[in-house]
Every structure is written in C-alpha cells, then in structure tokens.
Amino acid sequence: MISNKAKKQIDAWVAKYPEGHQSSAVMEALKIVQAENDNRLTSDTIQAVADYLAMPGIAAAEVATFYENYNHKPVGKHTIRFCHNISCMLNGSDELITHLENKLGVKTGEVTPDGLINVKKVECLGACVGAPMFQIGDQYYENLTADKIDEIVDGLK
Numbered sequence: 001m002i003s004n005k006a007k008k009q010i011d012a013w014v015a016k017y018p019e020g021h022q023s024s025a026v027m028e029a030l031k032i033v034q035a036e037n038d039n040r041l042t043s044d045t046i047q048a049v050a051d052y053l054a055m056p057g058i059a060a061a062e063v064a065t066f067y068e069n070y071n072h073k074p075v076g077k078h079t080i081r082f083c084h085n086i087s088c089m090l091n092g093s094d095e096l097i098t099h100l101e102n103k104l105g106v107k108t109g110e111v112t113p114d115g116l117i118n119v120k121k122v123e124c125l126g127a128c129v130g131a132p133m134f135q136i137g138d139q140y141y142e143n144l145t146a147d148k149i150d151e152i153v154d155g156l157k
C-alpha cells in the first residue's frame with residue numbers, strides 16, 4: 001500500500017525528528033501516500049501510514065480529517081484550492097469562484113466530467129498580499145482576475 005519510493009520519502013522526513021518521534025512526520029507521510037493513491041486517502045491508506053510510523057490509527061485519522069490538505073473522495077487530476085478567506089474575499093474571490101464554477105460547469109467540491117479538475121474552497125494560504133489567489137499542486141497563482149483564471153485553466157492538461 002505504501003511503495004518503496006514513498007517509504008524512502010517518508011524516511012527522509014522521519015530523519016528530521018528525534019529518534020522515537022517518527023509520528024511527527026505524519027502530515028508529510030499522509031501527503032506522500034495521498035499523492036501516489038489517486039490524490040486521496042482511504043481508511044486503509046491512513047492506517048498504513050499509521051502502521052509505518054508506529055502510531056495509533058486514530059491519531060493519523062485525526063490529522064487526515066482535520067486539515068484541508070487531504071482528500072477523502074475522488075478528486076480530479078488537478079485540484080484548484082481557491083482561498084476564500086478575508087483578504088481574498090475582500091478582493092473578489094467569491095465572484096471569481098462563481099466564474100470558475102461556470103467555466104468548468106461544476107460546483108465547488110465536484111469533479112469535471114473528464115476527471116481533470118476539481119475546485120476546493122480553502123482557508124488562508126498565507127499569500128494574502130497576492131489576493132485573490134488559488135493553488136494548484138505546489139504552485140500559487142496570485143492577483144487573479146477572470147481572464148487570468150481562464151488562461152490558467154485552459155492550460156491544464
């Protein structure tokens with residue numbers, strides 16, 4: 001359930017913490033395992049992470065269900081994490097999210113019929129100076145406008 005490649009990546013995170021505190025790597029471990037399992041976590045994959053880190057399954061599940069970084073149902077190839085917190089909201093994120101939903105023909109939380117894109121509303125991503133903004137993968141897109149969104153989304157494959 002956890003590939004050797006993922007185990008090596010997790011081990012690198014575990015090595016950053018004092019011996020016996022391997023569970024401190026749980027957030028990154030969940031992220032790594034999610035990435036290699038269609039970008040989502042199941043109770044089995046969460047338990048596999050817990051077992052690998054020698055921690056209680058419930059503790060890993062608490063982390064996996066608390067943070068917005070983790071998906072628990074099928075998502076598209078690209079997840080657009082659109083911030084709708086205060087700075088982004090004051091700079092038009094609600095209208096832009098509606099624009100994006102209309103462009104894609106899906107509501108927030110749904111996946112486009114081709115399985116390519118889903119949109120998720122998230123809280124502040126720490127890029128308020130560039131509000132309104134969203135994140136796709138590790139990339140931040142800031143100072144968004146409807147035209148910029150169209151250009152970005154049209155470039156997703």
Ligand code: FES
Nearest residue numbers: 083088124127128
């Ligand atoms: S409020 Fe959107 S990045 Fe902070």
